[in-house]
Amino acid sequence: MSRRQMVAGIGALAVPFAPSAPRPPGAEPPAPDPLVVPAGVAPEKLARDEGFWRSVARRFRVSPDFVNLENGYYGIMPEPVRREYHRNVDHLNEWNSHLLRMTYKPRADEIRQRVASVLGAAKEEIALTRGGTEALQNLIAGYRRLRPGDSVMYADLDYHSMQYAMNWLADRRGVRVERMVVPEPATRQAALDAYDRALRDHPKVRLLLLSHMNNRTGLVLPVREIVAMARARGVDVIVDAAHSWGHLDFTIDDLGADFAGFSLHKWMGVPLGAGFLYIRGGRLDDIDLAFRDETYPASDIRSRVHSGTLDVAPVLSIPTALDFHETLGAEVKQARLRFLRDRWVHQVRDIPNMEILTPEEPPMYGTITAFRITGRVSEADNVAITDYLLDRHRVFTVRRGGPVRGDCVRVTPALFTSRDDVDLLALALHDVARRFTA
Structure with a gap:
């Protein structure tokens, strides 16, 4: 059944979902031609050019069995990256320990420089990790300025x-843990007021975790302003930028953060198992060595990560992913992702029993957005x-828990x-709103 048929006959789609069998092994399809981005076209205009985005979509191998709208978990590699990753896996398997001992470290250092350049940082300020989680765990666990009686x-x-x-x-560390609530509905000013109030009400806080774009609702916080208000109170901030970089x-420098963790396998399209942490120059001593690591001197940020022997094929594929990212351009990617979000949200936001959990302020959202059927707040209801x-x-989506007013x-x-994919979602949500009325 084609997507056109699905849109035309929404009520007839009662056949339970069953994925097709995996593709049989065989020869690779021809490599796509290099992506050409039209020159001189404003990002917002290019974001609406479906012909151009069809050419982008042809650079991804995506199952035709369902519409994948759960891309926050893992960002599919574009074809140039997938092919480079396979070459790197084969090369690693062929060269084995020789690659790991003789050529990987200098190559990884070059890649670290490339990542730093795209971020706007110095190479000495970043260390590669196996993902955003490892990066942030190392920063949180290694933060050295806490004393018993402090709060986080x-x-x-x-x-x-x-x-x-x-x-x-x-x-x-013998500290007290404080938990604050981001208000719903969220606005820029409401978020700033909430963080200001929380820091004022808890004067012993010395460390704040702050999500640039959270994974639950997609809300984008005004990080630079919150970091500044925290710094004025003597509070350090660790920024979770796993979902925002590449998105x-x-x-x-736009974040103003001294400490941050990033993922490379979400919105940069690197294979699974890649990320990095950032420590601003002059702040390295405030993060402890990882397990008293002696591989690198204490003055080297790489001593703050110890991952053991890891799969280096994802790391070696990072330059190809950054090439793809820079060919499109961060501004163009952001415009397209916001366009897709707006396209479906604007078709359903007037449904009486549906709440959209990101605001209409463009700086406050990207493409990740959550909805809630009024009154349906349990895990079971949202899984249903x-x-x-x-x-x-x-249409493939996912339940998220954690927001103050429910799942x-x-x-x-x-x-x-x-x-067409997001139009199909919008049409389906009208059906969902009728079926799941509280």
């Missing part, structure tokens, strides 16, 4: 693994909604997502 703080929308790491500090157009969307409408369903388009 995080918000309800912060990533659960990072909340766990902050909770862990209570036993390890939004910014550099590290995601199951219904997949089984009846072939929600997260929707995450990607660069290969078409306008």
Whole structure:
């Protein structure tokens, strides 16, 4: 059944979802031609050019069995990256320890320089990790300026693994853990007021975890302003930028942060198992060595990460992913991802029993957006909604918990997502709103 048929006959899609068999092994299809981005076209105009984005989508191998709107978990590699990754896997397998001992480290150092340049940082300020989680855990666990009786703080929308790491500090460092709530509905001023009030009400806080774009609702916080208000109170901030880098157009100076963790396998399209941490120059001594590492001197940021023997093929594929990112351009990616979000949200925002959990202020969102059916706030209810969307409408989404007013369903388009895909979602959500009325 084609997507056109699905849009035309939404009520007839009662066949349970069943994925097709994996592709049989065989010869690779021809490599796509180099991507050409039209010169002189404003990003917002290019974001609406479906012909151009069809050419982008052809550079991703995506299952035709369903519409994937759960791209926040893992960002699919574009074809140039996938092919380079396979070459790197084969090369690693062929050259084995010789590659790891003789050529990998200098090559990884070159890659570190490339990543730093795109971020707007110095090479000496970043260290590669196996993902955003490892980067942020190393920063949180290694933060050295806490004393018994101090407090640390995080918000309800912060990533659960990072909340766990902050909770862990209570036993390890003898600190009190404070939890604040990001208001709903969120606005820029409401978020600033909430953080100002939380820091004022908890004067013993010395470390704040702050998500640039959270993984639950996609809300983008005014990080630079919050970092400044925290710094004025003697509070250090660790920024979780796992979902924002490669998704939004910014550099590290736009955040104003001294410490941050990034993912490379979400919006940069690197293979699974790549990320990095950032420590601003002059702040390295405030993060402890990882397990008293002696591989690098204490003056080298790489001593703050010890991952053991890792799969280096994702790391070696980073330059190709950055090439793809820079060919499109961060501003163009941001415009397209916001366009896709706006396209479906504007078709459903007037449904009486549906709440959209990101505001209409462009600086406050990207493409990740969550919705909630009024009154349906339990895990079971929202899992039922995601199951219904997949089984009846072939649209893949995911339930998210954590927001103060209850669970929600997260929707995450990607660069290969078409306008028809999000139109199908909007049509399906009218059906969901009728079926799941509280």
